[in-house]
Amino acid sequence: MFTAYLNTLSVLEIVDSVQKDGFFYCETALTSSYVDRVLADINFESILVNHNDVGVAISGTQRFLTHCLAKSKLSYDLITSRKVLDICNAYFTDRYQLTNHRFCQTRRQFHMPWHTDNNLQNASQLCGKHSMPGLLFLFYLSEQNRSPFQLIKNSHRWSHYYAQEIYLSDRWVETHHRQDVLTFNMQKGSLMICDIHAIHRAAPFCDREHTRNILLFQVDQVGDRYIGHGEQNLVNTAFIDNLSPELSSYLGFGTRRDYPAFPNSSVATLDIPDLLQLQQQLLPLMLKAIAKSLLKTLLPGEHLVGLKRLLWNLKSSTRPQ
Numbered sequence: 001m002f003t004a005y006l007n008t009l010s011v012l013e014i015v016d017s018v019q020k021d022g023f024f025y026c027e028t029a030l031t032s033s034y035v036d037r038v039l040a041d042i043n044f045e046s047i048l049v050n051h052n053d054v055g056v057a058i059s060g061t062q063r064f065l066t067h068c069l070a071k072s073k074l075s076y077d078l079i080t081s082r083k084v085l086d087i088c089n090a091y092f093t094d095r096y097q098l099t100n101h102r103f104c105q106t107r108r109q110f111h112m113p114w115h116t117d118n119n120l121q122n123a124s125q126l127c128g129k130h131s132m133p134g135l136l137f138l139f140y141l142s143e144q145n146r147s148p149f150q151l152i153k154n155s156h157r158w159s160h161y162y163a164q165e166i167y168l169s170d171r172w173v174e175t176h177h178r179q180d181v182l183t184f185n186m187q188k189g190s191l192m193i194c195d196i197h198a199i200h201r202a203a204p205f206c207d208r209e210h211t212r213n214i215l216l217f218q219v220d221q222v223g224d225r226y227i228g229h230g231e232q233n234l235v236n237t238a239f240i241d242n243l244s245p246e247l248s249s250y251l252g253f254g255t256r257r258d259y260p261a262f263p264n265s266s267v268a269t270l271d272i273p274d275l276l277q278l279q280q281q282l283l284p285l286m287l288k289a290i291a292k293s294l295l296k297t298l299l300p301g302e303h304l305v306g307l308k309r310l311l312w313n314l315k316s317s318t319r320p321q
């Protein structure tokens with residue numbers, strides 16, 4: 001999973017960098033084969049419409065697999081890895097928890113505003129900023145990067161002065177902090193760990209051919225003050241082969257979580273090309289459903305059961321013994 005290079009770095013080096021600079025950056029953190037395998041766990045083409053499962057949801061030009069701890073063992077192994085827990089143990093001074101996590105695929109275009117990640121929510125709505133320490137772990141999974149990660153140097157030290165703002169405008173940053181903007185041309189397998197109070201964004205892009213895949217998760221020092229802070233964690237029990245009190249606390253077993261999964265999606269959040277594609281898929285299904293419904297209306301229930309038995313027997317006779 002992790003490269004030999006990342007494994008040579010000590011946890012203290014990583015944590016020192018975050019404490020001093022507000023971030024730690026490693027260009028080659030994940031092996032290429034791990035990235036390929038973890039991406040194969042997700043089918044970004046298949047979206048959930050009346051599927052009784054967890055899967056991909058669309059919001060505008062972005063696709064999300066929010067419940068990766070329920071869907072991808074490889075991402076579970078990364079998010080709960082010893083390396084991540086050791087970094088958290090060294091960084092935090094009180095009880096910490098995984099507060100959100102997701103795969104995110106951005107297509108065609110996107111304009112992310114400058115922001116911090118120390119958000120408080122009322123259900124799915126942002127309602128303010130908090131002062132808890134927290135870490136954002138962000139892994140780039142795409143081959144190319146036309147939308148680098150950007151961060152304003154030392155902003156983790158002063159962003160609280162702007163706690164009443166949901167976002168900061170591009171113009172304000174350009175006017176006051178142009179010289180402080182750090183740009184990271186992240187590659188496939190790169191890792192950024194940053195203080196959630198640092199002002200950051202993904203640089204905007206407009207390229208119909210470009211697709212950006214990332215895996216991100218956030219850990220906050222929830223302590224005892226912020227009961228209910230964090231998104232609901234759905235974990236596949238088959239993945240849990242290493243449950244310990246430490247891991248149980250990190251994943252929030254038995255802990256109240258008040259925020260729904262991000263994004264708050266529905267058919268209404270589909271972009272026009274995706275909406276049209278969905279219509280194409282729905283039309284034949286609708287015709288099939290009408291034919292089925294017609295058959296059910298015209299045939300008495302007893303005849304339907306007889307028909308099902310006939311089909312079953314036909315299949316049985318052709319099945320190899």
Ligand SMILES: [Fe+2]
Nearest residue numbers: 115116117200
């Ligand atoms: Fe962010």
